[in-house]
Amino acid sequence: DAGITQSPRHKVTETGTPVTLRCHQTENHRYMYWYRQDPGHGLRLIHYSYGVKDTDKGEVSDGYSVSRSKTEDFLLTLESATSSQTSVYFCAIRGGGSQETQYFGPGTRLLVL
């Protein structure tokens, strides 16, 4: 158990509304990641963070922004949700020490109508 929680776990929203997903970790990991999972695509990286206020884009960052104001929380925001952003969103942390392994949260299922 890597001590990762995601909230909400499920959300239904309407096109055009803003949505914020939260990832919370309890073990002071420096690196955090947001992925989306879609059928036929596996998991794709949206954004990642390598420290407080330090973030960078991933493969599918368009339409998403992130913020990390404290070590334990990494927020993913959809400024104006679209139906193409219906997906399952996973947060991950990178294990400590020399480990390069990423451990995943339970996921958030988002439906944009």
Place this chain on the structure above:
Amino acid sequence: AQKVTQAQTEISVVEKEDVTLDCVYETRDTTYYLFWYKQPPSGELVFLIRRNSFDEQNEISGRYSWNFQKSTSSFNFTITASQVVDSAVYFCALSEYSGAGSYQLTFGKGTKLSVIP
């Protein structure tokens, strides 16, 4: 750009059969990591194994074994004597250094394994 190919989209086996899940990767780096993750029907992603590019030793963990071959850029996963609880989607992933001390994972599209009782 790195790439991970899992050519088998879905596999069905009868319980107690052995099954191998294939993973082929592409990378220009000499230092990289390979992973397998399991996603059971409940949806969470479970880490199974990590292998770095300098360690080509095969690994066995109970009924699971992994065959890493740099010459063919493959990292295949075998389940021996499959059980119904092995039914899941399995993802292979490749990690390369992306700067700022961070490694980025690229995932294959996954192989859905169904074990029939």
